[in-house]
Amino acid sequence: MSNAIRIYSFPLSGHAHRVELFASLAGIVHEIINVKLAEGEHKQPAYLMINPDGQVPAIKDGDTVITDSNAILVYLARKYAPSYLPENPVQEAEVQKYLTMAAGELAYGPAAARLINVFNAPLDAEFAKATAVKLLAKLNTHLENKNFLVGDKPSIADVAIYSYTAHAPEGGVSLEFYPNVKRLLSNIEGLAGFKPMPVTNAGLVA
Template structure:
């Protein structure tokens, strides 16, 4: 694999963990570069030349620079691990649905709840909790009788949804009512190459 791959990340970022997890699951050789969000490194040069939005993760593959965690998953799968993003139109559409789910409902539910708890983000905890309950109810129903989110094998859909779901309890969102979700999380964690995200209860400054 390319020795030029570099992933700029922050160890507590679920978005960054998506990319890091997939790199490990797919056996892709990449350098992990820590970005000091607590001291604002992501809002200064030279990081802003990589991503003017000032957010992690960012992937460098030679001259190619990609930001947005889901875009990184698609790029890496297409170029290095195509089994994780099948080209069957119906299955690819199903995977895209879950990428959108990760970018929207997950972001406003368990991701937001975790941002409030860990980073002191000025968000509404009641809204985040109610969103999380609704989202996990849908996910629990979808996983009934299924091992994976989109098809009979793991795909980048599972990677995109995993991080903030697994760490929902850090945002005071319980996973106890959701047997199917917890079983699915265990299947992801049993995959060869799985790497977890750092768990923390430490209050941090907002990004």
């Protein structure tokens, strides 16, 4: 697949999954190169030439290298799947708001709680769960009578929010009280090309 975009990934990374998910949903030709994080491959010179931060994901599109999962989503949408990035300036601003949420509240809430349970990360579990609850309540209120986060069709906002929200139960954070959030997740999972992220059993709650 010489013309395929290369996605440098790791199966249990929600940041990497959102890029894989979007490439699959948008029908972008790609190949996945799993970086062996447990063996420290992401800190070796060969990979640091691709991403000096030593993190996944990263993509190579010809001679272009993009790092940071949300930046990658914007790049891929703008170049290959513009329907996932609204042209309306108000809706585009809304999408940006959720990308910021994905890098902030989502990362410090559900994602952090999962890191603690799955990878024994030395983080504050109480803070992570409290942040997750606030985030899920906010999303649940916003999604009242809505099928997607922005407008009436999926965007990269939904993709950015999906992975760590869907896997919040792995961090001991239940989705039981957030029916609108669960409906959003189901709507994304029903899209053609949907690709799940592997589930772990650590701290799993309903």
